Amino acid sequence: MALKEAVRRKLDEFRPRTTRLAKEYGKVKIDEVTIEQCIGGARDIRCLVTDISYLDPQEGIRFRGKTIPETFAALPKAPGSEYPTVESFWYFLLTGEVPTQAQVDEVLVDWKKRQEVPGYVFDIIRAMPRDSHPMTMLSTGIGAMQRESKFAAYYTSGSFNKLGAWEYVYEDACDIVARIPVLAAFIYNLKYRDDAPLAIDPALDMGANFARMIGQGDEYMDVARMYFILHSDHESGNVSAHATHLVHSALSDPYLSYAAGLNGLAGPLHGRANQEVLDWTLKFQKKYCSNEEPTRELITKALWDTLNSGQVIPGYGHAVLRKTDPRYTSQREFCQKHLPGDPLFKLVSMIFEVAPGVLAEHGKTKNPWPNVDAQSGVIQWHYGVKEWDFYTVLFGVGRALGCMANLTWDRGLGYAIERPKSVTTSMLEKWAAEG
Numbered sequence: 001m002a003l004k005e006a007v008r009r010k011l012d013e014f015r016p017r018t019t020r021l022a023k024e025y026g027k028v029k030i031d032e033v034t035i036e037q038c039i040g041g042a043r044d045i046r047c048l049v050t051d052i053s054y055l056d057p058q059e060g061i062r063f064r065g066k067t068i069p070e071t072f073a074a075l076p077k078a079p080g081s082e083y084p085t086v087e088s089f090w091y092f093l094l095t096g097e098v099p100t101q102a103q104v105d106e107v108l109v110d111w112k113k114r115q116e117v118p119g120y121v122f123d124i125i126r127a128m129p130r131d132s133h134p135m136t137m138l139s140t141g142i143g144a145m146q147r148e149s150k151f152a153a154y155y156t157s158g159s160f161n162k163l164g165a166w167e168y169v170y171e172d173a174c175d176i177v178a179r180i181p182v183l184a185a186f187i188y189n190l191k192y193r194d195d196a197p198l199a200i201d202p203a204l205d206m207g208a209n210f211a212r213m214i215g216q217g218d219e220y221m222d223v224a225r226m227y228f229i230l231h232s233d234h235e236s237g238n239v240s241a242h243a244t245h246l247v248h249s250a251l252s253d254p255y256l257s258y259a260a261g262l263n264g265l266a267g268p269l270h271g272r273a274n275q276e277v278l279d280w281t282l283k284f285q286k287k288y289c290s291n292e293e294p295t296r297e298l299i300t301k302a303l304w305d306t307l308n309s310g311q312v313i314p315g316y317g318h319a320v321l322r323k324t325d326p327r328y329t330s331q332r333e334f335c336q337k338h339l340p341g342d343p344l345f346k347l348v349s350m351i352f353e354v355a356p357g358v359l360a361e362h363g364k365t366k367n368p369w370p371n372v373d374a375q376s377g378v379i380q381w382h383y384g385v386k387e388w389d390f391y392t393v394l395f396g397v398g399r400a401l402g403c404m405a406n407l408t409w410d411r412g413l414g415y416a417i418e419r420p421k422s423v424t425t426s427m428l429e430k431w432a433a434e435g
């Protein structure tokens with residue numbers, strides 16, 4: 001498999017760099033910690049390493065050094081499509097190299113072999129109450145599949161070797177990214193399509209196949225490709241990526257680790273914000289616009305009502321970004337091209353015109369601009385995926401790409417078990433008094 005060999009080559013190149021940094025420059029300071037950061041969620045403390053993506057507060061995400069438009073432009077496209085295949089992006093995330101079409105085709109064939117989800121996983125999800133949240137189902141499905149972990153089997157085989165362990169993480173990572181769209185589609189069909197059978201098409205790439213599996217037409221194929229790529233990675237400190245990395249640092253296998261990541265993604269301040277955005281927007285329409293067109297005045301009132309009731313405006317603000325999220329912009333450009341007249345898109349655009357001003361006046365958030373979640377739901381809604389409690393599952397399918405690429409590299413570079421130090425409130429008070 002060319003991809004695995006490319007990852008091996010890259011890891012071999014990187015390992016001496018990591019070893020040298022730790023051995024020769026281990027004591028060089030790169031940050032210091034304030035009490036505010038200690039109490040405030042470790043915001044901005046530089047203490048994680050990843051080479052998969054980097055998030056600049058002003059510019060936004062770069063995947064392997066490339067901005068979103070550069071990434072889309074560089075990678076081989078799906079046949080007849082404006083967007084790259086998810087498979088080509090996976091190759092790129094894992095290696096930092098733009099693959100040839102032949103290398104992409106090899107990943108495509110490999111994923112087809114790996115994509116079968118064991119029947120017992122479906123049975124477990126079927127046994128859950130049908131009104132369980134789909135993220136609970138997804139996390140349960142990934143956790144249940146842990147039985148298949150090649151890394152776990154290797155660990156218990158008695159021949160575990162720290163240097164070779166990454167190969168088993170790589171195998172699990174490839175299995176998970178190939179299987180999670182099937183699992184997600186199964187959940188969608190079970191909950192919203194009367195348990196319709198999965199129509200897997202062996203000729204199609206992942207994004208196109210996902211569209212087929214949930215009963216969508218050809219026009220949804222690029223939506224899926226774009227969505228999964230945009231949601232894949234946002235460096236290492238966000239809750240889903242960090243939880244996945246943290247759990248794996250104890251040598252828990254990739255299934256257990258990503259189930260943890262998904263549980264974090266399910267939170268309303270993180271991935272579930274996409275569901276909250278649609279919920280907020282539709283409630284706004286129902287409450288304020290049943291007899292009249294939305295106006296800037298009505299939106300301003302609704303935003304203040306939300307803030308004054310102590311809630312956050314979903315889809316706005318970010319822990320790192322200080323500008324409009326380029327993932328928002330990318331999806332907005334898609335909407336401007338493919339659904340410019342959609343009433344919900346027009347409303348979301350109007351919210352974009354008003355919300356930053358309201359949030360700035362409110363004066364709390366450090367970033368009044370929209371994030372990825374403010375724009376993603378409207379596209380799904382337009383194409384007929386209207387069950388918005390499913391939107392975080394779509395995020396989880398995309399995020400698997402980043403988290404699994406990161407775990408492969410974590411193990412390849414032999415990152416240590418994570419164990420930050422905690423202190424007590426009295427200690428903080430003592431240091432505060434000492435200045």
Ligand code: FCX
Pocket residue numbers: 043238268269270271273307311312313314315316317318319320364365366367371372373
């Ligand atoms: N609406 C209202 N208040 C907001 C806000 C928003 N959209 N964003 C931040 N604030 C408030 C915070 O709640 C905090 O208030 P507090 O002092 O009373 O606790 C204050 O502003 C300072 O927060 P700030 O430093 O700007 O932001 P944080 O790093 O603490 O939090 C998130 C970042 C994303 C959690 C925050 O902006 C938020 O809650 N946004 C809405 C939910 C959302 O869209 N989440 C998705 C984010 C992301 F894209 C993803 O992970 O998917």
